[in-house]
Amino acid sequence: QVQLVQSGAEVKKPGASVKVSCKASGYTFTDYYLHWARQAPGQGLEWMGWINPNNSATNYAQKFQGRVTVTRDTSISTSYMEISSLRFDDTAVYYCATLAPSGPGVWGQGTLVTVSS
Amino acid sequence: DIQLTQSPSSLSASVGDRVTITCRASQDIRSGLGWFQQKPGKAPKRLIYDASRLQSGVPSRFSGSASGTEFTLTITSLQPDDFATYYCLQYSNSPFTFGPGTKVDIK
Numbered sequence: 001q002v003q004l005v006q007s008g009a010e011v012k013k014p015g016a017s018v019k020v021s022c023k024a025s026g027y028t029f030t031d032y033y034l035h036w037a038r039q040a041p042g043q044g045l046e047w048m049g050w051i052n053p054n055n056s057a058t059n060y061a062q063k064f065q066g067r068v069t070v071t072r073d074t075s076i077s078t079s080y081m082e083i084s085s086l087r088f089d090d091t092a093v094y095y096c097a098t099l100a101p102s103g104p105g106v107w108g109q110g111t112l113v114t115v116s117s
Numbered sequence: 118d119i120q121l122t123q124s125p126s127s128l129s130a131s132v133g134d135r136v137t138i139t140c141r142a143s144q145d146i147r148s149g150l151g152w153f154q155q156k157p158g159k160a161p162k163r164l165i166y167d168a169s170r171l172q173s174g175v176p177s178r179f180s181g182s183a184s185g186t187e188f189t190l191t192i193t194s195l196q197p198d199d200f201a202t203y204y205c206l207q208y209s210n211s212p213f214t215f216g217p218g219t220k221v222d223i224k
Contacts, residue, residue: 035213045153045161045204047213061212095160099208101151105163105172 002026004108022096029077032103121216140205149209
C-alpha cells in the first residue's frame with residue numbers, strides 16, 4: 001500500500017544538526033512533491049517546505065531558509081530533511097507528506113526530535 | 118503569506134450531532150484547501166481536498182464546501198471515532214499554511 005516510513009526518534013544537543021529520513025513505497029516517488037511539516041508539543045501544524053523528487057528543486061518557508069535542507073535519493077525513494085543549529089524550540093514531531101491534491105495524501109508516522117542539553 | 122483562521126477553536130458535541138467547522142483565508146485561494154483530522158499521537162489524515170472533494174476511503178458523513186474565502190467542513194452525524202482535532206491547509210500559494218486547528222471533544 002502507499003506509505004511513507006520515517007526514521008526513528010532523535011535526541012540532540014543545542015547547536016547540533018539532525019537528519020530525518022522518509023522512505024516512500026507503493027507509488028512512483030518522482031510523481032509527487034514531498035512536503036515536510038512539524039508539530040511542537042501541544043501545538044498546531046507548521047509547514048516547512050517541499051522537494052520536487054524529479055529534479056530536487058526545493059522551496060522553504062522563510063522561517064526555515066538557511067537552516068533546513070531537504071534532499072532526496074531517487075534510487076531508494078527516500079527524502080531527507082536536515083536542520084542545523086538546533087534550538088530548544090525545534091523540539092517537535094517532524095512529518096513528511098504528499099500534500100498535492102492529485103496525490104495519495106499520505107503522511108509519514110512522524111519523527112520526534114528532542115533538543116535537550 | 119496567506120493566513121488561515123478557524124472557528125471555533127474547540128467545541129463539545131454529542132454522538133449524532135451535526136458539526137460545522139469554518140476556515141477563513143486572508144485572500145483568495147480559489148479551491149486550494151484541504152481538511153485534515155488528527156488524533157493524539159497520530160499523523161494527520163486527509164479528509165477533503167480541493168475544498169470539497171472527499172478523499173477515497175473517508176466516510177460520506179464528512180463534506181466540504183466553499184464560498185469565497187470561507188471554507189466549511191461538515192460532519193453530518195458525529196461518530197465516536199470523529200473526536201479529534203481538525204486542521205485546514207491552503208496550498209494555493211507558497212508558503213503553504215495550516216489553520217490553528219479545531220478540537221472536537223465529547224459533551
